Amino acid sequence: MKEIVMLNRNTSNLKPIKMNKIILFMFIFSLLKVLLLYIFTIEKNIIIAFITTIPTISFIYILLFMCKPKNIKLIAFIVHAVVGIILFADLVYYQYYGFLPSITMLLFVGNVPTVWKSIFFVLRPIYFFMIIDIIPLGIYLKNRNIEHNRLKISRKNITISVVSILLIMFLSPILFIKGNTTYAYNNYGIFTYHIYDAYTQLTNKEKETLADEDLKNKVENMSNDENNKKTNKKYHGIAKGKNIILVQFESLQNFLMNREYNGKEITPNLNKLISKDSIYFNNFYQQVGPGNTSDAEFVMSTSLYPTNDLSVFNHYKENYYYSLQKILKKEGYSTYSFHGNDKEFWNRNEMYPNLGIDNFISLEDFEYDEKEDLINLGLNDMxxxxxxxxxxxxxxxxxxxxxxxxxxxxxxxxxxxLIELELKKEHENTIFGNYIQSINYADKAFGNFIEKLKKEGLYEDSIIILYGDHAGLYPTRAENGKIMSEFLGYEYRFDEYMNIPLIVNLPGSDIKETNEIVGGEVDLMPTILNLAGIEDNKGKRFGRDLFNSKKGFVLNQYYVPLGSFIDDDKVFKMSKDGIFENSMAWDRKTKEPIDIEECREGYEKAISEFKESQLILENDLIDNIIEEQEKKDN
Known part of the structure; x- marks a missing residue:
């Protein structure tokens, strides 16, 4: 007891430390954190971004000098902790997704417990530099005597100064930023990025708003869509009346097809599927947004594009959709969806009925042992x-x-x-090594699936369509970019990691074909309708029947900046700053650079299609378009 009393007495007798020294320490430490963030997230102009951040972060800490001595400890701690936590969250999010979080990502907080293992895997010890000082600082501030001399400025002058600086900070990004939020980040720094992002989201600055008459004209124009209205179509009705089994294969990339690792096929069962009674699309690409797997389902079902900032399944679940499932139901099909996760994940239990899915079999409906049968997010594939x-x-x-x-x-x-692939030493304990092992297991489970379909007499009366939902190895995560470039023998760019396989298996058809056309998930709906022999062009679709299109085109808008696209000849990657002239373009086959002016038409097409699709989502226009089409038909 005496020792405790003495300790307290000694602590209280310590000479008070001036608060301005502590604030200066916090300011310098925060600058180092910002610099670390830029080193990991900015490809160029690190110094410019760092310099432009100094006034903003200076303002944050200068305000602390104006606080009353009574509250200074708590306020200083809260301010410094919030700055560190924001920077930590920014860095971890960037390492997982390849871009910075938007304010709208707060809507997805509910999904964090489900994917925490994935997030944890990208963490590196150095990232904790962003928050490592928070607890020691709190303990220090609590136990030390602090001497704080508040700045002696009149209240009126303080108010005028603070309001003026805040207005300048808030308005300058709005007035001078000519590109997108990424441009704001690269040229004005992390805090300006968050201010500008909040402004664009809360004011809908980047969303198109139209008067009722203009919206009506838009609906009339969209009702004139002539896509997929051809006659004498290839493979039309080849699967008429057959069961349709669409396998959305988690994280499956196209580079895995017919490839060996350490002398062993990675996907032997998928390779076997391609080798007989199948059409294989080797230039097929993902088109997901923030909803990832659920967005792949949405795009496939509706032939509309996802958003850039929200999960369609969560935010637009009340909209009317004229989906693939609804069309098939009119033709007498029963509709199912199977997923080995909780029914609430990505709001599927609410969205599915609106898409016309009558039977949803989720984790709750399967038999399993919680300790032995769950892997990663849910029930094991086998x-x-x-x-x-x-x-x-x-x-x-x-x-x-x-x-x-x-x-x-x-x-x-x-x-x-369950692991059957033996990794090379350099791939042990890497995401790449884990990835190919998990794909190898999933491929084995799929092979058993095909065999059981045959055993139960379902295979011959069905067509099986298989595609990857999205990439598994994004280059920003860990060392994926470096390992994949070495593995492939050339640079691992976005057209490589977004390339997913599409396989159409037609039992008993004797068809073996590789179709080279460029396509994306938005093309699945019209392609499937053609195979089923169904003529129904109501509503609005941005996809094309891949069997009967002369040219391929895929726009990408999430893991790369909006305006990026891939066609049969070239790849265009929009600049992160949103300025066309700063972009990159290359020949899709030779990978040699090309003049970006050759891509302007495709860029404008990508922007136009995406904005039109967003207009449909934001204003729930599909039923209006169908109504307009029916008027014209009558």
Whole structure:
């Protein structure tokens, strides 16, 4: 007891430390944190971004000198902690997704517990530099006597000064930023980025708003869509009346097809599927947004584009959609979707009925042992595919079913007893190594799925369409970019990691074909309708039937800046600053640079299609478009 009293007495007798020294320490430490963030996230102009950040962060800490001595400890701690936490969150988010978080990402906080293992996998010890000082600072401030001399400025002058500086800080990005939020970040710094992002989101600055008459004209123009209205179409009705099984394969990239690792095929069962009774699209690309896997489902089902800032399944669940499932139901199909995760994940239980999916089989409906059968986000693929067939054999025929695998989800952790690929030493304990092992296991589970479909008499009466939902190895995560460039023998750019396979398996057709056309997930709906022999062009679709299109085109808007696109000849990557002239372009086959002016038309097309799709989502226009079409038909 005496020792404790003495300790307290000694602490209280310490000479008070001036608060201005502590504030100066916090200011310098925060500048170092900002510099660290820029080193990890900015490709060029690091010094410019750093210099432009100094006035903003100076203003934050100068305000502390104006606080009353009574409150200075708590306020200083809160301000410094918030700055550190924001920078930590920015850095971790960037390492996971490849870009900075928007204010709208707060809407996805509910999904964090489900993907925490994936987020944890990208963490590096150095990232904790952003928050390592917060707890020691709190303890120090609590236990030390602080001497704080508040700046002696009249209250009126303080108010005028603070308001003026705040107005300048807030208005300068709005007045001078000519590009997008990424441009704001690269040229004005992290805090200006967050201010500008909040401004654009809260004011809908980047969203198109139209008067009622203009909106009506837009609807009339969209009702004139002539896409997919051809006659004598190739493969039209080749699968008429058959069951349609669409397998959305988690994180499956195209580079894996027909490739060996350490003398062993990575995807032997997918390779076998391609080799007989199948059409293989090797230039097919993801088109997901913030909703990732759920966006792949949405794009495939509606032939509309996802948003740049919101999950469609969460934010536009009340809209009317004229979906693939609804069209098939009119033709007598029963509709199913299978997923080995909780039914609430990505709001599927609410969105599916609106898409016309009558039967949703989720984790709650499968039999499993919680300790042994769950891998990563849900039920292991082997049990998932096996039990899915049990449901399908009881389904009303013909049926349409989306089957969404899950084991090969980031961070691709696999139980030791399920691993069959032996990794090279340089790939051990890497995301790349884990990824190919999980894909190899998922491929084996898919092979068993095909065999059980045959055993139950479902295979011959069905067509199986398989595609990857999105990339598994984004180059910004860990050392993916470096490892993949070495593995492929050339630079791992966005047209490589967004390249996912599409396989159309037609049992008994004797077709073996590789289709080279460039396509994306938005093209699945019209392509499937053609195979099923269904003529229904109501509503609005941005996709094209890949069997009957002369040219391919894919716009990308999320993991690369909006305006980026891929066509049969070239790849265009829009500059992060939103300025066309600063962009990159290359020949898709030779990978040699080309003049970006050759891409202006494609860039404008990408922007136009995306904005039109967003207008439809934001104003719930599909039923209006159909109504206008019906008027014209009558």
């Amino acid at each position: 049990d998932f595919f096996d039990q899915t067939v049990d449901y399908l054999k009881e389904a009303k025929k013909p049926f349409y079913s989306t089957v969404i695998s899950i084991t090969s989800h980031h961070p691709y952790d696999m139980p030791e007893e």
